[in-house]
Amino acid sequence: xxxxxxxxxxxxxxxxxxxxALATFLTVGAVGIWRYGWxxxxxxxxxxxxxxxxxxxxxxxxxxxxxxxxxAGRSQQVYVYLPPGYASNPxxxxxxxxxxxxxxxxxxxxxxxxxxxxxxxxxxxRGKGRPMILVMPxxxxxxxxxxxxxxxxxxxxxxxxxxxxxxxxxxxARYRTVARGSARALIGLSEGGYGALNIGLHHPGEFHVLxxxxxxxxxDDLRSIFGGKKALLRRNSPLDTLARVAKRLRAxxxxxxxxxxxxxxxxxxxxxxxxxLRRERIPFHYFAVAGGHNWALWRGQASNALLAAAERLHA
Numbered sequence: 285x286x287x288x289x290x291x292x293x294x295x296x297x298x299x300x301x302x303x304x305a306l307a308t309f310l311t312v313g314a315v316g317i318w319r320y321g322w323x324x325x326x327x328x329x330x331x332x333x334x335x336x337x338x339x340x341x342x343x344x345x346x347x348x349x350x351x352x353x354x355x356a357g358r359s360q361q362v363y364v365y366l367p368p369g370y371a372s373n374p375x376x377x378x379x380x381x382x383x384x385x386x387x388x389x390x391x392x393x394x395x396x397x398x399x400x401x402x403x404x405x406x407x408x409x410r411g412k413g414r415p416m417i418l419v420m421p422x423x424x425x426x427x428x429x430x431x432x433x434x435x436x437x438x439x440x441x442x443x444x445x446x447x448x449x450x451x452x453x454x455x456x457a458r459y460r461t462v463a464r465g466s467a468r469a470l471i472g473l474s475e476g477g478y479g480a481l482n483i484g485l486h487h488p489g490e491f492h493v494l495x496x497x498x499x500x501x502x503x504d505d506l507r508s509i510f511g512g513k514k515a516l517l518r519r520n521s522p523l524d525t526l527a528r529v530a531k532r533l534r535a536x537x538x539x540x541x542x543x544x545x546x547x548x549x550x551x552x553x554x555x556x557x558x559x560x561l562r563r564e565r566i567p568f569h570y571f572a573v574a575g576g577h578n579w580a581l582w583r584g585q586a587s588n589a590l591l592a593a594a595e596r597l598h599a
Contacts, residue, residue, distance in 0.1 A: 328579040333399040339409045341368035343401055348458070350421070352450040356440030361422040362451065363391045364459070365401045367415035368408045377460045379467035379597035380417045381590065382447065382491075384476030388428045391420035397579050398473075398586045407587070413594025416469075417459055421451055423479070430506060433472070433479025434520050437511040447479075448487045462599055465536065469493035469593035473582050477542065478503075481522040481557075488532040493593045496542035497582050500550040501557045523557055530564035540568040541592045543585065545575040 327333075335342055344366050349359040367378065383394050394400040400418055407413050423443055424431045435444045447470075456463040470491040472480035477499020484494040503510060503520040510516045518524045540561060544554035551572065558570040569592070575581050 328393075328397045330397060330579075330583065333396060333402045335402055335405050339405045341408070342405055343367050343370070343408075345395065345401065350451060350454050352442075352446045354435075354440075354442030354445035354450050358425075358440065360446070361391065362454070363395065363420040364455070365395065365404060365418035365420070366459070367404055367417065369415065370417075370460075374460075377462045377599070378415055378417045379469070379594075379599055380419055380455060380459075380461050381469040381471055381493075381593050381597075382451070382480075383418060383420045384423060384433055384447070384470070384472030384479045385420070386472070386474030386476050387424070387430045389474075389476075390427055391422050394418070394420050398583050400586060400590065403586050403590050407591060407594065413591045414597060414599055416590070416594055416597065417455070417461060419451070419455055421447065423447070423476070430475070430504075430509070432475060432504065432506065432509050432520075433483060434503070434509055436509040437513070437516070438508075441509070444479075444483050444486065448483055448490055452490070462597075464598075465489045466492045466598040469495065469597055471495040471497070471589065471593065472499060473497040474499060474577065478522075481540075481542075482520055484538070485522050485525050485529050485533075488529050488538065489536045492536070492538060492598070493596050494538065494540045494542075495589055495593060496540075496554075497585065497589060498544055498548055498550065498577050499542065499554075501553045523553065523560060526557070526560050526564060526566075530566060533566050534564075538566065539596050540566060540570075541589065542568070543571050543573060545573050545577060545581055547574075547576040549577070 346364045348362055350362050351357050351359045385391050385393055404418060408415055423433050431443045433443050435442045455461060468491045470480040470484050477496030480494055481496050481499060481501060484491050501523040503517045505517060542554060544551045561568040
């Protein structure tokens with residue numbers, strides 16, 4: 285009996301230690317899973333962006349909040365990547381490329397996944413194109429909230445005006461830009477690609493280069509944005525509006541650069557848009573690549589895309 289009583293505390297101690305070990309294991313495991321998930325969300329399975337060894341001068345990232353009248357005073361984050369040499373060349377002015385994210389998404393995807401800053405540094409180190417200021421606004425009220433970069437039917441939902449007016453004015457006021465349309469590019473991926481074309485066609489002359497990476501050209505019938513109004517859907521469909529602004533686009537020598545993947549469900553829209561551009565004699569470059577609607581494609585084409593803009597913007 286005495287021997288049995290003496291063993292009980294030992295068992296309790298062993299059970300306690302085992303429980304503690306299991307809790308520690310689960311906690312560490314949960315932290316590890318969280319870190320893995322967070323890193324995957326940031327980099328989408330790719331390694332963190334890093335300049336290669338031959339790059340000796342690097343750009344820098346700034347972030348500010350812009351209060352937009354088009355959004356009823358709402359403040360939106362704006363990420364800005366200043367090219368190598370920006371600080372050491374105080375008399376120099378730069379063209380600007382505006383990059384619009386997709387859904388779900390945030391502007392940091394261009395820096396962390398697409399590696400836009402690294403691409404900019406590499407192009408500069410190799411003497412290709414022209415150094416640009418990269419501007420990446422946050423175009424929604426939540427990561428998974430769809431705004432289509434369009435002016436919605438509700439008050440304070442002027443996302444198109446936020447980009448074309450409020451953001452452009454703020455960037456020209458804050459940084460040493462070449463403050464004219466011939467020195468601006470509007471670029472986007474997926475939903476942002478649609479937004480770049482839609483905004484660009486609504487504001488001819490405001491942006492000289494329009495780029496769409498796997499975007500689309502027919503407005504998505506979202507009642508929260510367009511209210512089911514057919515006229516509003518047509519007005520926000522680049523396939524339907526191109527002919528009406530073609531003359532102005534030709535006069536401004538607007539250049540359209542875009543691509544889609546062969547397994548992308550927007551592929552047919554892109555091919556049709558290319559035919560319309562050719563019919564309206566708008567300078568453009570369109571190509572189809574094997575693959576789907578994914579980050580590997582956008583990351584792989586980032587260098588070609590930014591170089592295409594940098595070679596055509598006027599300083």
